[in-house]
Amino acid sequence: MSDSRRLNVLRAIVEDYVQFREPVGSRALVDRHRLGVSSATIRNDMAVLEEEGLIVAPHTSAGRVPTDAGYRLFVDRISDVKPLSPAERRAIQTLLDEANDLDDVMEKTARLLAQLTHQVALIQYPTIGSARVRHLDVVALAEDRALVVLITSNGHVEQRVVPLGAPATVEDLSDARARLLGLIDARPLTEVPTLLGRLRSSGVDAETGERSGDAGPDTLLLDRLAAAVVSLVGFAGQDRIVMAGTANLARATRDFPLTILPVLEALEEQVVMLRLLSEMGQDEAGVTVRIGHENPYEPLSEASVIASGYGPAAASRLGVVGPTRMDYPTSMAAVRAVARYLSRILAG
Secondary structure, eight states, X not given: OOOHHHHHHHHHHHHHHHHHOSOBOHHHHHHHSOOOSOHHHHHHHHHHHHHTTSEEOSSSSSOBEEOHHHHHHHXXXXXXXXXXXXXXXXXXXXXXXXXXXXXXXXXXXHHHHHHHHTSEEEEEOOOOTTOBEEEEEEEEEETTEEEEEEEETTSOEEEEEEEOSSOOOXXXXXXXXXXXXXXXXXXXXXXXXXXXXXXXXXTOOTTTOOOOSOOOHHHHHHHHHHHHHHHHHHHHTSOOEEEEOHHHHHTTGGGSSSXXXXXXXXXXXXXXXXHHHHHOOOOTTSOEEEEGGGSSSGGGTTEEEEEEEESGGGOEEEEEEEESSOOHHHHHHHHHHHHHHHHHHHHO
């Protein structure tokens, strides 16, 4: 559609429908917007828009609502994603600066994004990607138990209590930690299992810590700690999602003609949502939008998803899910801004 006036009419219909949740008529457009033409001209433009499949009459009233194609054209023609207000930017900075660890960062980010957009927020935990070992600690809990703490460069903090199989002194644990760290310090997480394999070659099970055959106490200690570190690396690499704002979706039941239940069920399937986020690319504005039937999963055919990458190479994803009747400019701006702040915090 090349007619800029009809594009303005479509924009006005989208904005009014998002705000008032009622079909939009020509008289309302004349009253609320400075379109510079008569009500009759707007009716003609609306007829063309309807012929092109961009708006539709939900019932016999004179009002029209946008279709998925209409929302898509509106989103594609957004010349610039509006910036967040200074108050919104301060809220993001303050909340995330107060986070204590990665879990806290993820949970606060999800809550914040849900509050900013009034949609359901999804945050994928940082993927291993190019993450490296940042720190390793071994803390004595008892003479035969220790706490192993692994900190990665992408913010993961993983820990596990390890039965040592025999008494060990603080000096024993310190020496063992130094040997382990000497092998894996600043190395990519993907290399850790191989690097520590030599310490586990005598048959310690990574999960149970059980060992076959005889071994001296130093070897047994190293094997059990190495097995714990390898297990922690595996846990850090698991794909996980934190979600917030489901109540926002529940309040939008009128936006789902049939039922909201399939959307809620899809949100509970982390594998589905992880796949959806990973399949969404990223355009020049830093965000990707899928509207209604553009989503490859039938339960989300009446919903829209806005996503952006964050972290190194934008390898991890965050986004929001909501009805197609969504404030796209505001939601796109919030998703993009939160992704940038989160990247900055994790890089620090």
